[in-house]
Amino acid sequence: MSICDRIIVPLDVPTQADALTLIDALPEVSFWKVGLELFVSSGPSILSELKTRQKRIFLDLKFHDIPNTVAGACRSAAQYQVDLLTIHATCGRRGLKDAQTALVETAGEQAPKLIAITLLTSLSSRDLAFDLKIPVELPEYALEMALLAKESGLPGAVCSPHEAAQLRSVCGSEFLLVCPGVRPAWSEAGDQRRAMTPGEAMKAGADYLVIGRPITASEDPGAAFQRICEEIEA
Numbered sequence: 733m734s735i736c737d738r739i740i741v742p743l744d745v746p747t748q749a750d751a752l753t754l755i756d757a758l759p760e761v762s763f764w765k766v767g768l769e770l771f772v773s774s775g776p777s778i779l780s781e782l783k784t785r786q787k788r789i790f791l792d793l794k795f796h797d798i799p800n801t802v803a804g805a806c807r808s809a810a811q812y813q814v815d816l817l818t819i820h821a822t823c824g825r826r827g828l829k830d831a832q833t834a835l836v837e838t839a840g841e842q843a844p845k846l847i848a849i850t851l852l853t854s855l856s857s858r859d860l861a862f863d864l865k866i867p868v869e870l871p872e873y874a875l876e877m878a879l880l881a882k883e884s885g886l887p888g889a890v891c892s893p894h895e896a897a898q899l900r901s902v903c904g905s906e907f908l909l910v911c912p913g914v915r916p917a918w919s920e921a922g923d924q925r926r927a928m929t930p931g932e933a934m935k936a937g938a939d940y941l942v943i944g945r946p947i948t949a950s951e952d953p954g955a956a957f958q959r960i961c962e963e964i965e966a
């Protein structure tokens with residue numbers, strides 16, 4: 733797999749037409765993320781479009797509900813044959829276990845990899861302590877959420893690049909780490925609070941990087957994508 737194949741680009745656009753324009757403008761992107769904005773507006777038909785183009789799909793719906801409900805959502809999502817699917821680790825042990833079991837019972841070996849959000853990359857240590865009232869240091873909290881996911885049978889987690897090295901060393905080489913919150917030095921951080929450059933994130937142990945606006949909001953998305961691939965390779 734080339735470096736470029738380890739970059740997942742989010743389709744954070746309001747309509748399916750916008751998404752198709754982006755997909756067709758970036759033929760070199762092999763892995764796309766469909767998140768809440770597009771899925772809520774357009775439903776699952778974008779997934780068929782991506783399949784037709786033989787793209788890998790990260791369905792980032794970030795399930796967060798009681799065990800019975802997340803298990804049902806996973807059974808429904810299993811039909812789409814996507815590669816990655818997200819759930820919040822804060823669903824708790826029973827929710828995570830029931831979701832993972834529901835996926836595997838429905839889709840067997842074809843089941844998407846269910847990965848747990850440890851702590852959104854838009855949150856800072858201050859947000860964790862003062863707004864969420866969680867009295868634990870942020871790196872420790874992210875690690876505990878990843879371990880909860882692993883103990884619950886999930887194959888991986890979503891974390892910021894800041895926590896990737898620690899999660900990699902504790903959770904092991906087989907545990908999938910997907911990192912959003914990635915910003916080339918020449919791009920704006922926007923709402924991301926725990927960002928690192930693509931090269932730093934890969935070095936820290938990420939398997940995949942999710943990089944959106946630095947590519948999709950660029951005047952030349954293809955050139956931005958190439959520049960990022962070259963920077964990681966260098």
Ligand SMILES: O=c1ccn([C@@H]2O[C@H](COP(=O)(O)O)[C@@H](O)[C@H]2O)c(=O)[nH]1
Nearest residue numbers: 742767851852853912913942943944945
């Ligand atoms: O903790 C998380 C979990 C998911 N995301 C998603 O990744 C992309 C990042 O896009 P950028 O434009 O590169 O900021 C976006 O779709 C988020 O929903 C995240 O950022 N952090």
